[in-house]
Amino acid sequence: MSVHDFIRERFFPHMWCAGCGHGTILNGLIRAVDELGIRKRNLVMVTGIGCSARISGYVDFHSLHTIHGRALAFATGVKLSRPELHVIVPMGDGDGLSIGGNHFIHAARRNINLTALIMNNRTYGMTGGQFSPLSGLGIKASTAPYDNIDNSFDVVELAKAAGATFVARTTTFHVNQLSDLIKAAIQHKGFSVVEIFTQCPTYFGRKNKLGDAPQMLQTFKERTVPVGSPKKQEDPSLIERGIFVNIERPEYCDEYQKLLERTQEA
Numbered sequence: 001m002s003v004h005d006f007i008r009e010r011f012f013p014h015m016w017c018a019g020c021g022h023g024t025i026l027n028g029l030i031r032a033v034d035e036l037g038i039r040k041r042n043l044v045m046v047t048g049i050g051c052s053a054r055i056s057g058y059v060d061f062h063s064l065h066t067i068h069g070r071a072l073a074f075a076t077g078v079k080l081s082r083p084e085l086h087v088i089v090p091m092g093d094g095d096g097l098s099i100g101g102n103h104f105i106h107a108a109r110r111n112i113n114l115t116a117l118i119m120n121n122r123t124y125g126m127t128g129g130q131f132s133p134l135s136g137l138g139i140k141a142s143t144a145p146y147d148n149i150d151n152s153f154d155v156v157e158l159a160k161a162a163g164a165t166f167v168a169r170t171t172t173f174h175v176n177q178l179s180d181l182i183k184a185a186i187q188h189k190g191f192s193v194v195e196i197f198t199q200c201p202t203y204f205g206r207k208n209k210l211g212d213a214p215q216m217l218q219t220f221k222e223r224t225v226p227v228g229s230p231k232k233q234e235d236p237s238l239i240e241r242g243i244f245v246n247i248e249r250p251e252y253c254d255e256y257q258k259l260l261e262r263t264q265e266a
């Protein structure tokens, strides 16, 4: 197998804008899958709606392109019915933390063995650049032309608090770390979350005067540091990337199976 075998070439050219970070995430993901030696028939990708969700059309795994905010609900059903399959759930700001926020915290609380990728570009790209729960104070959006006054979620802190057993963060600039973290998340037994800062030059970058895609990538490079870096103490505004949580806890499908067996014995 090579990485090309994981691509559905008939769906290309892709719909993402020039410079969009989502293609880099697709690249990191299929490289991770290739390096893990997982067979295509053992992989399922479930997505909701949005620019990020189009990723499920471009991979030659079993794929479900479902409804907005419900990717984790569909993925939970797939995993419970076929727990031996790897289930990967890429989501944008809305799918993951807005309309899908409730599914996110409950999937984390259950510790079901899914790999959630939060493709965080701080905007709703597909629908025209509205602000999202990850946009942050003071940014401009098509629905916040005079600055956004909503606080944003911290994906890592939210996932930790909700009970996710693997939590990591990286960016589309750090391509090797991106692939390594996705690999680790897929291998983890339990609910794993990788937040990936990704650039939307078309809306978020343009409205906030952040420059073109290379300039946005340069910002990811300059404004993030490895977990535990002393630079974070010197400048608390820097954002850490790496693995924040990696623990073992009973997994939901295993516990469900045990429950079924106890019921049958009774």
Ligand code: SF4
Residues within 6 Å of the ligand: 015, 016, 017, 019, 020, 021, 022, 051, 052, 121, 125, 126, 199, 200, 201, 202, 203
């Ligand atoms: S609108 Fe933004 S997120 Fe959507 S494809 Fe274009 S650059 Fe990517």
